[in-house]
Amino acid sequence: MSQSKITVLHGPNLNLLGTRQPEIYGYETLDDVNNALREKAVIAGWDVNCLQSNHEGELIDAIHAARTDGTQAIIINPAAYTHTSVAILDALNAFEGKVIEVHISNVHKRESFRHHSYVSLRADGVIAGLGTQGYQAALEAIIKSAT
Numbered sequence: 001m002s003q004s005k006i007t008v009l010h011g012p013n014l015n016l017l018g019t020r021q022p023e024i025y026g027y028e029t030l031d032d033v034n035n036a037l038r039e040k041a042v043i044a045g046w047d048v049n050c051l052q053s054n055h056e057g058e059l060i061d062a063i064h065a066a067r068t069d070g071t072q073a074i075i076i077n078p079a080a081y082t083h084t085s086v087a088i089l090d091a092l093n094a095f096e097g098k099v100i101e102v103h104i105s106n107v108h109k110r111e112s113f114r115h116h117s118y119v120s121l122r123a124d125g126v127i128a129g130l131g132t133q134g135y136q137a138a139l140e141a142i143i144k145s146a147t
Contacts, residue, residue, distance in 0.1 A: 003047045007066045010052035011079030028132045063091040073098040073142040082117045092122040100138035103128040
């Protein structure tokens, strides 16, 4: 039997996590987030593949790849693409597994343009405002829903 697989996608500027606006996003780095996800996933028998990109097309390519590489679920923080990318929404609509949208900050307490998410139209769940712990909550929800 093959191992259960989750793809974690981080959108633009998340490579700066820990140093960019720490008062909003905290001091934990993207490597810290990814390593914590991998550690928790392996205990539950899951494999986690993480990708960060500042390029919309690369994120779309990763979603397309998830359709055929055995991925059961996608955790995605589309960052600024949340509010602009119909293309990411279309790619997610072609993915048949579970999709959890994560935002580190509470986007509803921020500028009004951040209140709309194209990705939410496809997401099975949305987590916002829990800091980087939102990724852990998404992982737990996926693992729990599969058992």
